[in-house]
Amino acid sequence: MMTRSNRYSPLIFVVPAAALTVVFVYYPLILNFVYSFYEFSAISPGKVYVGWENFKELIQDEAVRISLINNLKYAAISVFFQVICSFIIAAILEDRFFRKIAPLLRVLYFVPVLLSVTIVAFVFQFFYDPITGLFNQILAGIGLEHLRQPWLGSSDTAIYAVIAISQWQSMGYTALLFIVSIQTISKDLYEASSLDGASKIQQFIHVTLPQSKEILLVVFIVTVAQSFTVFGEPYILTGGGPGYSSSVLATYLYESAFNQDRMGYASAIAVVVFAMTMTVLAVQLRMSKTGRQSR
Amino acid sequence: MFKRTTISNAILVMAVTGSSIANAETIELDLFHRWPNEPIRSFIEARVEAFERQNPNIEVNIDQVLNDSYKDKLRVILGSSNAPDVFFSWSGEFGDNLARNGNVLSLESFIDSDRNWLEDNILLSQVEPFRYDGEVYGLPWQMNGKALFYNVDLYEQAGLAPPQTFDDLLASCETFKDMGAIPVVFSSKEHWAISHWVGTFNERIVEPSVIESDYQRSSGRFTDPAYVTALEELKRMVDSCSNQFTNATDHSTERSMFIAGRAAMNYLEYGEIRYLEEDAGFDWASTNFPVFENGDGQQRTMQGAPEGYMVSAKTQHPEASYRLIKFLVAGETAEQLTATTGFISSAVGAVTDETASSSQVAAAEQIADADGMYLWLDNALDIRIVNAYMNGVQLMLEGSKTAEQVMRDVQRVAAEVRQDATS
Numbered sequence: 001m002m003t004r005s006n007r008y009s010p011l012i013f014v015v016p017a018a019a020l021t022v023v024f025v026y027y028p029l030i031l032n033f034v035y036s037f038y039e040f041s042a043i044s045p046g047k048v049y050v051g052w053e054n055f056k057e058l059i060q061d062e063a064v065r066i067s068l069i070n071n072l073k074y075a076a077i078s079v080f081f082q083v084i085c086s087f088i089i090a091a092i093l094e095d096r097f098f099r100k101i102a103p104l105l106r107v108l109y110f111v112p113v114l115l116s117v118t119i120v121a122f123v124f125q126f127f128y129d130p131i132t133g134l135f136n137q138i139l140a141g142i143g144l145e146h147l148r149q150p151w152l153g154s155s156d157t158a159i160y161a162v163i164a165i166s167q168w169q170s171m172g173y174t175a176l177l178f179i180v181s182i183q184t185i186s187k188d189l190y191e192a193s194s195l196d197g198a199s200k201i202q203q204f205i206h207v208t209l210p211q212s213k214e215i216l217l218v219v220f221i222v223t224v225a226q227s228f229t230v231f232g233e234p235y236i237l238t239g240g241g242p243g244y245s246s247s248v249l250a251t252y253l254y255e256s257a258f259n260q261d262r263m264g265y266a267s268a269i270a271v272v273v274f275a276m277t278m279t280v281l282a283v284q285l286r287m288s289k290t291g292r293q294s295r
Numbered sequence: 296m297f298k299r300t301t302i303s304n305a306i307l308v309m310a311v312t313g314s315s316i317a318n319a320e321t322i323e324l325d326l327f328h329r330w331p332n333e334p335i336r337s338f339i340e341a342r343v344e345a346f347e348r349q350n351p352n353i354e355v356n357i358d359q360v361l362n363d364s365y366k367d368k369l370r371v372i373l374g375s376s377n378a379p380d381v382f383f384s385w386s387g388e389f390g391d392n393l394a395r396n397g398n399v400l401s402l403e404s405f406i407d408s409d410r411n412w413l414e415d416n417i418l419l420s421q422v423e424p425f426r427y428d429g430e431v432y433g434l435p436w437q438m439n440g441k442a443l444f445y446n447v448d449l450y451e452q453a454g455l456a457p458p459q460t461f462d463d464l465l466a467s468c469e470t471f472k473d474m475g476a477i478p479v480v481f482s483s484k485e486h487w488a489i490s491h492w493v494g495t496f497n498e499r500i501v502e503p504s505v506i507e508s509d510y511q512r513s514s515g516r517f518t519d520p521a522y523v524t525a526l527e528e529l530k531r532m533v534d535s536c537s538n539q540f541t542n543a544t545d546h547s548t549e550r551s552m553f554i555a556g557r558a559a560m561n562y563l564e565y566g567e568i569r570y571l572e573e574d575a576g577f578d579w580a581s582t583n584f585p586v587f588e589n590g591d592g593q594q595r596t597m598q599g600a601p602e603g604y605m606v607s608a609k610t611q612h613p614e615a616s617y618r619l620i621k622f623l624v625a626g627e628t629a630e631q632l633t634a635t636t637g638f639i640s641s642a643v644g645a646v647t648d649e650t651a652s653s654s655q656v657a658a659a660e661q662i663a664d665a666d667g668m669y670l671w672l673d674n675a676l677d678i679r680i681v682n683a684y685m686n687g688v689q690l691m692l693e694g695s696k697t698a699e700q701v702m703r704d705v706q707r708v709a710a711e712v713r714q715d716a717t718s
Contacts (some may be wrong), residue, residue: 041370041374041396042370042371042373042374043370043373043374043392043393043396043398044374044396045396045397128543129543130539130540130543130544131539131540150539150540150542150543151543152543153484153540153541153542153543153544153693154542154543154693155690155693155695241484241542241686241689242483242542242686242689242690242693243686243687243689243690243695243696244686245690255682258367258368258370258371259366259367259678259682260678260679260682261370261392261678262679
């Protein structure tokens, strides 16, 4: 029989964590919703209630439209590289043919993950420099001087140059997740399919892919969610420019809050970002079957 | 038992009393500025130590953040309960905004009883930009200006005289290009750098009365066609006289290209003279930006503004804060400022042959010779207008927007700002 003190003792462990979460996650979240209906600055003495005005302005704001499109580009390109390409790379690295050099390749792919976004962004700023940068120097060196670009300084290329860095840095991480997942697939399945005469590609399509559905879905969701909250790379590399050509919602949110000093409007943008990531999460919860396999 | 309790209580009382006496005697001030880089950081630290020696009851804690994020951080901490007592500020709209929102202490009451000191020590023309709604909210510690610096050696090789007019400048471009030099090195990656160019072109081309009205939050319209002309002239200069890839070039790279001798002209602040003195391997000189012969604006004014210190409205120690500001803007600090940091001090008689280099003395004279100063555009306008303006100019320079489109965006945002200012 459980004594009263025993019955409540789990609370000792749960309450501190729950309290911290409430104070540092849910309370600011609720405040953000409230603030999105006000207009105020960090230094203004009071707040003015404006109802839905911030959201109405947001719908008409060209910078929000561009930022949202850039987030969608981020998501689409990231899914292609960090989910599709990474999964293919993981499958190749797990193949017997690559078994000897796979550990080395895994390390090589994973090293960029260990670097801070700030450092990576600064290094790539040098690579992208239009005059002395590595990329333009290589183009000039192989006779393609006419293809030299101000990679971060042109509205045509800036967002893609920023997105490329994220792919370079994150592919190793997602590939590692896939490798771990692929390693759990029973070898019997491969042996059986091999006896049936399946080629490597057929094994990939009919064994590896179906057996990795769970991890693929999780990585897909995480990648898309990260694409809607990305901030460091575009902020450091371009600040969202030229114009708003490489702006994403998070950088525009930051600009609205701390540069334009429009805290209410920035809160409204944050609500949009929150709604998007929550939608992605809802899709995950609906589609995910995580844990059912083990029952 | 009684005895032990009594003794321990006595010790406790003594400790509490002692600490409260110490607290009453020692005033702690927080100073926030924008120079974590050398030599300015060490200079300020040394001067603050000197201040603490003069005022043994005052301790000053210094914090600093680099220029680019200083404005963002300052706005946030001024709105918090941890506002610094004394902080660096630009004059113009940036400082006005802080004063308008009640974040800055008016210095009028101090100045009223200190009028003689002010007149004897600070150039009063440099105090005026810190005035908002009739009251002074800050004191200047440097006066900065922007001038066209040119490579004298290249000009001599080309057989040209420094440009007196904007047409002279444009006409010289082909000659310098033929010599393999960039006529006017230019960067437009950072908003503030572009704003200095746009501000100058506006000043020279747009009628002063139009500018006076448009640069106010409550009356800004930017509908005068001269603004479009100013942008078109800027683009003409960049297209025919400047380096490639300007949107990917930042100001420090731009300055480095000039210092490396690769460009004939560079539009720089006087505060940057120290970089030229340290590294430029050629003769150089500076002049006020050339006149626009067909411009309706002011032709002999100079872009620039004093920068200085303000006191937070939340300070618990206004008198000590004012004392610290006085120490930072005048006296020995002002005498050492120019030689050590390269900033042109705004204190009376602080920039002389004894305290500054010949270039710095010349810079101070050029500021004095100008018909007046006009504020940096990014400090003169509301930040929302600045963003719309400068984002548009970046796109105009790469050819994806026209000058008319840029000004339409500016007009739209100006209307929003006008509404906010008048509501």
